[in-house]
Amino acid sequence: MESESKELPELTNVDKWPKVVMRLAPFPSGPLHIGNARMAVLNDYYVKRYDGELILVFDDTIGSAEKQVETEAFDMIPEGLDYLGVKWHRTVYKSDRLNIFYKYAVDLLKKGEAYVCDCDAGLWRNEHKIKGKPCSCSILSVDENLSRWEMMLDGTYPERGAAVRLRTGMDNPDPAMRDHVILRISETEHPRVGTRYRVWPLLEYSWGIDDHELGISHIIRGKDLVKEGKIEQHIWCIYDWQQPELLYYGRLKFQDATLSKSKSRKEVLDGTYSGWDDPRTWSMQSLAKRGIDSQAIRKIMLDLGLSTVDISISMKALYSENRKLRDADAPRLFFVESPTWLKLSGVPAETTYAEAPVHPDFPDRGVRKIPLDVRDDTILVGIQTKDYDRFEEGLLFRLKDFANFKLLKGKSPVGQFHSHDVDDVRATKGPIIQWVPKKGSVGTEITMIDGSITTGFAEPSVSKLKPGTFFQFERWGFGCIVESGSPMKVAFAHK
């Protein structure tokens, strides 16, 4: 068992099952995003804890106009799970199981537990569901229902022309529980099975059958699915199946990010986002690209526990965890955003490079050399305009790990060499800032979290680092190299 995070409560009735079997049921409309990670991590946690089995079930029923199956998701979701360290034992596609759902549909019709309703959906809602009055379809004979069922399958009924309703009771006090539709007609083409089927199950029905068929013992999911759970229980009761344990957690929102798969899908398709790994999608792919350690995500998700309250957390918590995990391994670098070029004069002629530690906490990792091209006692270096602007004329400041200079703002920005000793600048409480030499620095493009690009220059030693390297730009923030070269491309991680 991984020693991650706090101890979550025990699962109930574990001993009543041969083993703990749980499932991940993402709808394949896009990659997993950070909100989906909670579902994946919680299920994975418990399966590992009880040495059980985890099944990845693509919930790829036909969906709707707003929720469409995205073919790429069949690959991107497993990729995201791998990143998260989620281990699953087998993969199942709902779209391969239509015959099972049909078999039970016929059986339910024969038992009188369901009926085929050809009422208009809107009319039924207003005249029957809200008022709690059954419609005339509900008193049909079994034979009539079966023949209507055939008409659904063979195309006699058009889309929305008829649907199968589960007889949960029109007198149920909960309006959500009144004779819900469990199968309906859709002629939308499915990316995996094409137009082979025109009758598709709804989530609650397919799971009512499949949770049993797949031997699921425990289900953990969002509380937006409690109604679906009740409908499942109704089905389990009809067949007298052992009831899986149901566990719900509340909605998770992020204060500093809006998560919407459908919006992301639109922006990715029309090119507003750079792809499914654009930081604005908050996909697992995008977080990996930024150098977020998946253990940080796991820790955050597990710390939330199984509370049913809706919560709103800040990404700062995630970043804090990531820093804890990765700071020690992140080499330090200088990066100057929109530089002001300073002409430094009086630089000792023998100066050829500056040395800065790779990591201040680990001197044994050595130093990075920053070459200095001194000509006629002068050299050109860049400092952040942001720094330059707030500095006053005559200020003694230090170029970190190099030397101290006195600032002379004039027609052109100039720095006059003062000394090498850090203590000189400490004595005057002067600022110590990062810098880059004009010669040899690498043009850098940083993709920020909002998708915008920040440009600047990174010190020459970055060219030795490989893509995928997680680093810290001193006084600036953490990031990950996406592409080396010029310009070098970097994904911003966090402060």
Next chain:
RNA sequence: GCUCCGGUAGUGUAGUCCGGCCAGCAUGGGGGACUCUCGAUCCCCCGACCCGGGUUCAAAUCCCGGCCGGAGCACCA
């Protein structure tokens, strides 16, 4: 409107079933030490039991009544 769920510092969470150690932890904010970063590390501080009754020697915890918040009520998932 109906059904269900829930309210602990700014945020998140532990404790609630089986009342009792100054309500713990993390994050955040503030301050200090250290470091040649605004990072890390170390120390200190700030800050909460929704409200009102009741039971009790003792209530975040049990009971009653309010108030507030959320989810569901699709031929979506």
